Amino acid sequence: MIKLADNQFDTQRLHAGYDPKEHLNSPLPPIYQTAAFALGDTDEAEQVAEGSKEGFTYSRVANPTVRAFENRIAALDGGIDAVAVGSGMAAVSYALLNVAEGGGRIIAPTNLYGASIDEFQSIFPKFGIHIDFVDDINDFATVKSLIKADTKAIFVESVANPSTDIADIENLATIAHEAGIPLIVDNTFPTPYLFRPFDFGADIDVYSSTKAINGHGNVVSGIIVDHGQFDWGNGKFPQFTENEFTLETADGQPVSFNEKFGSAAFISRVRIKYLRLFGSVMSPFDAYLALLGVETITERLDKEVSNATAIAKYLKAEPHVKKLYYAGIDQENPLVKKYFPMGIGAILSFEVDGTEKQVDAILNHVKVFTYLPNVGDVRSLIVNPVKITHREIPASLREQHGLNTRVIRLSVGLEDVDDLIGDLKQAIVSAF
Structure with a gap:
């Protein structure tokens, strides 16, 4: 060896x-x-x-x-x-x-x-x-x-x-x-x-x-x-x-x-x-x-982190997004500085300022993102965690961490970032 x-x-x-x-x-x-x-x-x-x-x-x-x-x-x-x-x-x-x-x-x-x-x-x-x-x-x-x-x-x-x-x-x-x-x-x-x-x-x-x-x-x-x-x-x-x-x-x-x-x-x-x-x-x-x-892990994660950061910045400014969950966007966070100088990864979540039906509409209108309960893929994925990946968690625990039915999770892949942001924009416009 x-x-x-x-x-x-x-x-x-x-x-x-x-x-x-x-x-x-x-x-x-x-x-x-x-x-x-x-x-x-x-x-x-x-x-x-x-x-x-x-x-x-x-x-x-x-x-x-x-x-x-x-x-x-x-x-x-x-x-x-x-x-x-x-x-x-x-x-x-x-x-x-x-x-x-x-x-x-x-x-x-x-x-x-x-x-x-x-x-x-x-x-x-x-x-x-x-x-x-x-x-x-x-x-x-x-x-x-x-x-x-x-x-x-x-x-x-x-x-x-x-x-x-x-x-x-x-x-x-x-x-x-x-x-x-x-x-x-x-x-x-x-x-x-x-x-x-x-x-x-x-x-x-x-x-x-x-x-x-x-x-x-x-x-x-x-x-x-x-x-x-x-x-x-x-x-x-x-x-x-x-x-x-x-x-x-x-x-x-x-x-x-x-x-x-x-x-x-x-x-x-x-x-x-x-x-x-x-x-x-x-x-x-x-x-x-x-x-x-594993042979391509460096190139994959470098681009996925870059894409996720750009998407997080767009979502932070999007009027219909009530809250963003992506610690990596805060470069002044001492834990980010200490542990994650190259980024925290390509997964992020956001809460929309709307209803469950509008969340469903976003999920049903994306064209580049795939509605799929996985993360870390080369393809960008989207899911509503409360109903899919985190449905086993008691409601009381979910609410403590802001995990409600209006939260959407993204796993950002290797597509062109402008296409990904454009896809989210058109889906949000369709929903609202």
């Missing part, structure tokens, strides 16, 4: 985590479309099976094409390793279940993606995992007051969906570490190109790589990345320090994940317990498509 310096992002997106010499000199990672792999001799098979040697046995556990994607994203994100999974929600679920297994509490903001809120409120409590919600994740006094003996992590979105509120990662990491717990960041909107949470103390990153990492709307996938800096043996996480019967020393004695994998205990446990047993696997073909998407 080729090793590259941390700061060479544009080289890493094309080469990191993959050595053509190991794959018949193919410059692109081949698609290893196979369920399982021949084991070689018995000694090698045992080493691979027990994890003392990297190799491949079964594609539910690891696959060379998927591994190339994992290695590349880990390198771009500044992590020690990564595990790719079948969706962004699988990434969120596996990361939080792995940290809070057996029961505990997680602190999270109320302005999250709708499916995350639904999972946190309706599913996790049935597993003994309870979420302590905070309306403003940057209200550090409140966050500190919520930390209890059984608190296992703080979870945030670096840029919230759809409000684009920015989490103060460095201060939240400090609070988490003082309490002996990790900070887990959903960094889907910015991707590692615009922002690397690990540079500011985060411990685990999760992504819906369906979105801007892949960027072409043709893959559903997720990925978990481990910074490799958190001490999982601090006494708060027994699942990492208890002996695991599937792990053994050379003389056959069972050992813990912490003993076996050290700084990689978290991500190794995600792979060996959650990926292998729960089985939300990324397919080799999807990994191949995602790798192709």
Whole structure:
């Protein structure tokens, strides 16, 4: 596997985590479309099976094409390793279940993606995992007051969906570490190109790589990345320090994940317990498509951010727009300056000064934007989140963050920006 310096992002997106010499000199990672792999001799098979040697046995556990994607994203994100999974929600679920297994509490903001809120409120409590919600994740006094003996992590979105509120990662990491717990960041909107949470103390990153990492709307996938800096043996996480019967020393004695994998205990446990047993696997073909998407991530996001900023400026001056949600437009915002000098991403929202029928009219009259519940595509997308992507969120929480039936979310793509602004103008004129 080729090793590259941390700061060479544009080289890493094309080469990191993959050595053509190991794959018949193919410059692109081949698609290893196979369920399982021949084991070689018995000694090698045992080493691979027990994890003392990297190799491949079964594609539910690891696959060379998927591994190339994992290695590349880990390198771009500044992590020690990564595990790719079948969706962004699988990434969120596996990361939080792995940290809070057996029961505990997680602190999270109320302005999250709708499916995350639904999972946190309706599913996790049935597993003994309870979420302590905070309306403003940057209200550090409140966050500190919520930390209890059984608190296992703080979870945030670096840029919230759809409000684009920015989490103060460095201060939240400090609070988490003082309490002996990790900070887990959903960094889907910015991707590692615009922002690397690990540079500011985060411990685990999760992504819906369906979105801007892949960027072409043709893959559903997720990925978990481990910074490799958190001490999982601090006494708060027994699942990492208890002996695991599937792990053994050379003389056959069972050992813990912490003993076996050290700084990689978290991500190794995600792979060996959650990926292998729960089985939300990324397919080799999807990994191949995602790798192709990563190759153009810089150019895509540069133009998408530029387009989104221009559209945000138009919407801010549009008489029928009551409120704009795009933190990136405020260059004096200290969190924008600190964390997002290249932009916060290509997703923005706005509230129209009208009725639900007028919102429907805008959605029905756009010609360039596609009415579609995804983000991060090369094509520009439009949706009414309260009725589609955030419908699971209770009305009380939606109203707290201004998320009502008059809010429209845009995911800005690579079209000509004048065409996009013109499309919004004609749709708004038609509606009003």
